[in-house]
């Protein structure tokens with residue numbers, strides 16, 4: 001039994017979309033020419049203007065294919081991909097070049113040209129767009145200031161750290177003043193501290209320039225730090241979407257739960273998971289996962305403890321911050337009848353966002 005009462009409307013419903021995927025299917029010929037692979041299977045998704053939307057999913061779920069559709073690197077087999085009011089699928093190669101100025105992209109492995117300096121790498125999209133030398137000089141200097149690399153303008157990529165390379169990649173992606181930034185695992189090759197500083201830069205760009213960001217990631221820390229909305233993709237279909245807070249605090253779909261399973265508030269200690277049974281055990285206890293809003297001044301401990309009663313034993317717990325909000329997730333054991341009372345209550349006891357019996361132990 002699983003109950004949740006987060007469920008507030010996600011920002012995706014309130015803010016107009018910059019990118020709209022409508023019934024998008026993408027099939028590729030299968031290896032060896034026998035049949036087809038359905039990489040995307042009827043995707044409908046709004047990417048709200050000015051927000052950071054994260055796509056998460058297992059390897060091979062269709063994440064890269066989805067974001068490559070947004071800048072016309074791939075065309076849908078059917079359905080529409082609308083970017084700022086224009087159906088990208090219907091555009092010629094020439095028209096697509098115009099759209100690509102509106103859509104920047106950053107990559108996991110940076111994709112910098114080794115033979116060009118930092119300045120010349122950032123200048124490249126402007127040269128391709130036909131900008132003059134003076135305009136290029138001014139714009140590149142502005143961008144290098146923005147990403148904190150003004151002193152590295154004459155360096156080559158081989159002389160930079162991973163984080164600095166990604167900052168060059170971000171400056172290059174912003175060169176033509178795009179409305180949309182696509183990020184394909186931009187921080188996967190970076191250490192945790194560098195990841196944080198690159199994400200801080202992306203969030204600052206999102207806020208200060210109002211840039212819409214659509215990113216794919218397998219790192220939940222990325223989602224926690226910068227995403228406003230999350231869509232979960234599984235075998236080419238969106239199986240869950242909502243605000244980052246709701247999806248991380250109270251995941252509903254089995255795929256989302258398994259993607260989050262390693263996080264502290266979701267993970268059951270091994271000693272318990274090995275002993276867990278689906279049915280109550282005579283004289284045993286229920287194992288309950290409860291999630292409560294935190295840091296809202298609502299008296300977290302009192303709110304959490306009161307509905308659980310005095311007999312609850314905490315076996316795991318965490319407080320997680322997602323953007324500006326926090327939640328507390330605890331796994332407790334308690335007598336089965338009490339667990340059932342809590343999960344059967346509608347609405348849930350005050351302060352709880354969700355309560356779920358994970359199983360029973362002797």
Ligand SMILES: Nc1ncnc2c1ncn2[C@@H]1O[C@H](COP(=O)(O)OP(=O)(O)OP(=O)(O)O)[C@@H](O)[C@H]1O
Nearest residue numbers: 028029037039057058059060061062063064065066
């Ligand atoms: N050009 C292609 N030709 C044939 N099959 C492809 C092609 N591109 C992607 N696929 C297939 O489509 C499916 C989705 O691939 P995609 O790269 O979009 O997944 P992903 O979620 O980004 O995976 P990962 O996290 O491993 O990068 C996979 O089964 C993949 O093998």
